[in-house]
Amino acid sequence: MTPAVRLVLSHVWVAVAAFAVGALMAVMQALARAGVELPFGTANLYYLSVTAHGVLLALVFTTFFIMALGYLVVETTLGRIVGSAWAWAGFWLASIGTVITTVAILSGTSTVLYTFYPPLLAHPAFYIGATLLVAGSWVWCGVMIASFVSWRRANRGARPPLAAHGMLTTVIIWILATTGLAVEVVVLILPWSVGLVDRIDPIVARTYFWWFGHPLTYFWLVPAYVLWYTMIPRVAGGKLFSDALTRVVFIQFILFSTPVGFHHQFTDPGIAGGWKLLHTFTTYAIMFPSLVTAFTVTASLEHAGRVRGGTGTFGWIGKLPWRDPFFSSVALSMVTFALGGFGGAINAAYAMNAMIHNTAWVQGHFHLTVGTAVTLSFMGFSYWMLPRVTGRALVWPRVAAVQPYLWFVGMQLFSIPSHIAGLMGMPRRVYTGEFHGVEAAQAWIPLVNISAAGGVILFVSAMCWVGVLAGTMFVMPRGATRPIEYAEPLVAPAGGASLWDRLGLWTAVAVVLIIIAYAQPLYHLHTMARFPSRGFSPF
Amino acid sequence: MQVDRYERFWMWAATGMLALFLVAIVVTAVSGGAHPPSHVETIDPETLDVATEFATPGIRTAPDGGLTVVMRAEFYAFKPDVVRLPVGRPVRFRITSPDVLHGFQIVGTNVNLTVAPGYVSEATTTFTTPGEYLVVCNEYCGLGHHNMYSTIVVEAAP
Numbered sequence: 001m002t003p004a005v006r007l008v009l010s011h012v013w014v015a016v017a018a019f020a021v022g023a024l025m026a027v028m029q030a031l032a033r034a035g036v037e038l039p040f041g042t043a044n045l046y047y048l049s050v051t052a053h054g055v056l057l058a059l060v061f062t063t064f065f066i067m068a069l070g071y072l073v074v075e076t077t078l079g080r081i082v083g084s085a086w087a088w089a090g091f092w093l094a095s096i097g098t099v100i101t102t103v104a105i106l107s108g109t110s111t112v113l114y115t116f117y118p119p120l121l122a123h124p125a126f127y128i129g130a131t132l133l134v135a136g137s138w139v140w141c142g143v144m145i146a147s148f149v150s151w152r153r154a155n156r157g158a159r160p161p162l163a164a165h166g167m168l169t170t171v172i173i174w175i176l177a178t179t180g181l182a183v184e185v186v187v188l189i190l191p192w193s194v195g196l197v198d199r200i201d202p203i204v205a206r207t208y209f210w211w212f213g214h215p216l217t218y219f220w221l222v223p224a225y226v227l228w229y230t231m232i233p234r235v236a237g238g239k240l241f242s243d244a245l246t247r248v249v250f251i252q253f254i255l256f257s258t259p260v261g262f263h264h265q266f267t268d269p270g271i272a273g274g275w276k277l278l279h280t281f282t283t284y285a286i287m288f289p290s291l292v293t294a295f296t297v298t299a300s301l302e303h304a305g306r307v308r309g310g311t312g313t314f315g316w317i318g319k320l321p322w323r324d325p326f327f328s329s330v331a332l333s334m335v336t337f338a339l340g341g342f343g344g345a346i347n348a349a350y351a352m353n354a355m356i357h358n359t360a361w362v363q364g365h366f367h368l369t370v371g372t373a374v375t376l377s378f379m380g381f382s383y384w385m386l387p388r389v390t391g392r393a394l395v396w397p398r399v400a401a402v403q404p405y406l407w408f409v410g411m412q413l414f415s416i417p418s419h420i421a422g423l424m425g426m427p428r429r430v431y432t433g434e435f436h437g438v439e440a441a442q443a444w445i446p447l448v449n450i451s452a453a454g455g456v457i458l459f460v461s462a463m464c465w466v467g468v469l470a471g472t473m474f475v476m477p478r479g480a481t482r483p484i485e486y487a488e489p490l491v492a493p494a495g496g497a498s499l500w501d502r503l504g505l506w507t508a509v510a511v512v513l514i515i516i517a518y519a520q521p522l523y524h525l526h527t528m529a530r531f532p533s534r535g536f537s538p539f
Numbered sequence: 540m541q542v543d544r545y546e547r548f549w550m551w552a553a554t555g556m557l558a559l560f561l562v563a564i565v566v567t568a569v570s571g572g573a574h575p576p577s578h579v580e581t582i583d584p585e586t587l588d589v590a591t592e593f594a595t596p597g598i599r600t601a602p603d604g605g606l607t608v609v610m611r612a613e614f615y616a617f618k619p620d621v622v623r624l625p626v627g628r629p630v631r632f633r634i635t636s637p638d639v640l641h642g643f644q645i646v647g648t649n650v651n652l653t654v655a656p657g658y659v660s661e662a663t664t665t666f667t668t669p670g671e672y673l674v675v676c677n678e679y680c681g682l683g684h685h686n687m688y689s690t691i692v693v694e695a696a697p
Contacts, residue, residue: 043682111682113679117640119639119656202640202655203657203658206655241543241546244542245542248540267576267652267660268577268655269578269659269660270579270581270655271579273575276575277564277565288553291549291550291556292546292549295545299543349560350573351568351574353575354576354650354651355651358677358678359644424646425647427677432685435673435675435688438690439673440646440647528579530657531581531582531584531656531657533639533657538638538682539681
């Protein structure tokens with residue numbers, strides 16, 4: 001095993017372990033909500049498990065998997081990981097942080113959910129662990145940038161490989177996002193949680209949280225797009241439809257992923273409506289690159305289907321390799337993301353948001369997006385990547401072939417009823433949706449039960465994935481490794497690096513957009529007469 | 540940059556669709572007053588009981604007949620927990636919290652507020668159908684979160 005592969009797989013295994021624990025929490029929540037009597041079914045454990053589920057899946061699983069993918073991409077496209085000692089330091093920092101935060105959650109002293117809105121106050125270890133996790137990811141950012149800069153020095157004027165362009169986009173989005181988080185956690189929350197400061201303003205803290213919270217979703221999504229654009233066309237047997245346009249898409253994510261946070265705060269007091277409207281505009285702008293992605297990736301797949309002999313308007317679809325778990329994972333992810341994307345347009349709608357804000361709709365939405373478009377793409381990728389880098393064949397290929405479909409079915413059963421229950425007014429994050437039998441709540445109980453059935457299917461699917469990966473690693477004999485191969489573009493782009501490869505320039509433009517979106521409202525929030533809160537730990 | 544003809548068409552269509560969405564949002568905001576709740580007012584959450592309107596939550600009728608419901612959202616109840624209102628008259632809700640964040644969502648309407656200590660949230664609505672409305676807290680506020688709800692009874696005009 002090469003040092004780079006060892007680095008990549010170490011990150012993958014932390015991601016898989018976090019996923020396994022988070023998935024167990026999830027199935028318990030789904031059953032508890034459906035009123036199934038569990039021996040440990042208490043409100044206390046329910047909210048504790050929601051916190052653990054959110055942190056372990058949305059923050060730990062994603063971050064570690066994306067770090068793994070980043071290292072794999074720079075190693076295989078740029079031929080280098082510059083500063084691998086630093087990379088290991090980042091890995092251990094993030095791992096130790098994960099352990100500290102997980103212990104804090106499981107001890108019951110930090111049941112604040114993964115959004116940890118002050119003035120809910122967790123044990124300081126919860127915030128310290130999370131800070132170390134993010135600090136570890138910053139080391140990853142540094143190594144990624146150093147590798148890219150080193151490659152560019154050695155290849156003056158050359159066009160960077162597309163996958164590296166996409167992963168550097170991810171790094172830039174993460175740096176822009178976590179700047180807001182660092183202000184919230186390091187400046188506002190940590191001093192308050194250890195008692196150096198006794199009060200905190202909840203709306204100011206939320207504003208910095210959502211500065212982070214939306215680009216966070218693009219930190220998850222862009223790596224999935226890297227798989228869709230740069231690997232899947234080849235896996236399907238074709239080529240990438242447009243290399244040049246893909247770079248424009250990535251740059252648009254750098255520009256518009258951050259100045260959008262108020263669309264999570266439409267119902268908040270203390271922020272004037274005009275700023276919320278501005279963030280509505282930027283949020284709709286960021287739907288554009290995803291709509292382009294839908295075209296480009298589908299066109300690439302159509303090309304692949306026709307190369308495989310498909311004819312007619314839809315004949316190419318059946319020719320695609322639906323039994324290949326990487327392909328099927330991504331194809332099902334794309335279908336799911338189309339649904340999730342239109343739901344997102346409603347979430348971001350200035351006034352319509354009030355119909356769904358903090359209802360079960362929202363949990364339905366992000367299980368379609370991060371919970372499927374991103375997670376299922378990563379699952380499929382791992383089936384493809386692991387045999388290549390280790391030389392071990394998948395242990396149960398049939399289980400791997402079925403698992404993405406199980407995930408897809410389970411998630412539709414979970415999410416669609418959640419959307420409907422949300423429209424009927426059911427709130428999210430409740431231990432029980434019964435409200436002591438009041439009439440309005442009766443209508444959504446059958447929907448919650450369907451969601452629970454979906455949750456059980458998802459759990460089976462999750463365990464299949466974890467089992468296939470672990471079985472492959474521990475049971476299968478080592479053979480010859482194969483290279484990580486990327487899709488060729490249909491039309492080879494002419495010339496060297498273009499305007500759309502100037503990542504530094506676009507980052508500067510993104511910073512200007514963030515200043516436009518946030519400077520005045522933050523100045524106003526910080527300077528108005530406010531009454532910050534002391535902490536509460538009602539758990 | 541070489542962009543395929545169909546892709547160019549798709550990009551214009553996507554731009555058109557997003558523009559249409561934004562026009563709909565702006566038009567309904569300007570002409571129909573469809574705005575999210577964005578009231579900007581602060582209050583000391585630790586002295587709500589001392590000489591503020593939130594010391595005695597309840598319904599207020601202004602001299603011009605305007606109705607205001609002053610409410611508190613706190614660990615794990617809304618106060619008052621039953622509110623009786625007439626059908627067909629605009630009602631303004633003013634609500635704040637003495638402890639953590641809460642949500643204030645009237646099921647079956649578009650009233651949906653984040654309630655934060657230190658801030659006053661406002662929403663105005665007109666109930667057009669008599670009946671019992673469920674009010675739920677939709678922001679996690681602690682282990683009793685799922686028990687935090689109240690009722691609004693909208694009564695038909697006599």
